[in-house]
Amino acid sequence: MINDEYMVYNAQMHKYILTLAAGALLPNFNSAFPNEDEGEEILKEITENVYGWIYGRIPFSNKNYIEYKLAVDDNFRGIIYDALMAQLKAHLRSGINDLNKQLGVNIENGMIIDDSILLERSICPETKRILENSDGDFNILYAAEYGVDLPLNKYSRWSY
Numbered sequence: 001m002i003n004d005e006y007m008v009y010n011a012q013m014h015k016y017i018l019t020l021a022a023g024a025l026l027p028n029f030n031s032a033f034p035n036e037d038e039g040e041e042i043l044k045e046i047t048e049n050v051y052g053w054i055y056g057r058i059p060f061s062n063k064n065y066i067e068y069k070l071a072v073d074d075n076f077r078g079i080i081y082d083a084l085m086a087q088l089k090a091h092l093r094s095g096i097n098d099l100n101k102q103l104g105v106n107i108e109n110g111m112i113i114d115d116s117i118l119l120e121r122s123i124c125p126e127t128k129r130i131l132e133n134s135d136g137d138f139n140i141l142y143a144a145e146y147g148v149d150l151p152l153n154k155y156s157r158w159s160y
Contacts, residue, residue: 002081018043046087056119083130090124
């Protein structure tokens with residue numbers, strides 16, 4: 001079980017965020033982000049990318065349910081932690097998290113890059129593997145793969 005020293009739940013964002021202590025577990029985090037504000041900002045961006053990738057794979061009507069499951073189901077806390085850490089490692093190695101800041105235009109031919117391709121490129125292969133192979137009684141991407149349709153607003157955002 002991951003404790004709050006390394007990852008906390010942000011109730012305003014409805015997402016888990018790595019802490020600076022988790023970032024410090026990686027050898028070059030403190031040198032890449034010597035300022036705490038910069039470190040916290042990149043950790044928020046990484047969270048947005050990973051959750052954005054998850055939500056981009058599911059039908060809109062399922063977002064509230066998936067958000068609820070990720071927030072309250074302890075089985076997923078470790079999976080989210082592993083996914084966020086993998087994304088942070090990849091960002092420290094290659095800056096992959098900056099892909100979301102690029103324009104969606106192929107500079108070789110001037111054509112617009114399809115949103116689905118940009119979505120797939122927004123996270124590193126290891127993060128993708130972790131999320132796609134999540135297990136427990138509910139796979140994170142089950143709703144996307146099998147088209148489970150859940151009523152909107154069934155899961156109130158104010159209860160978690």
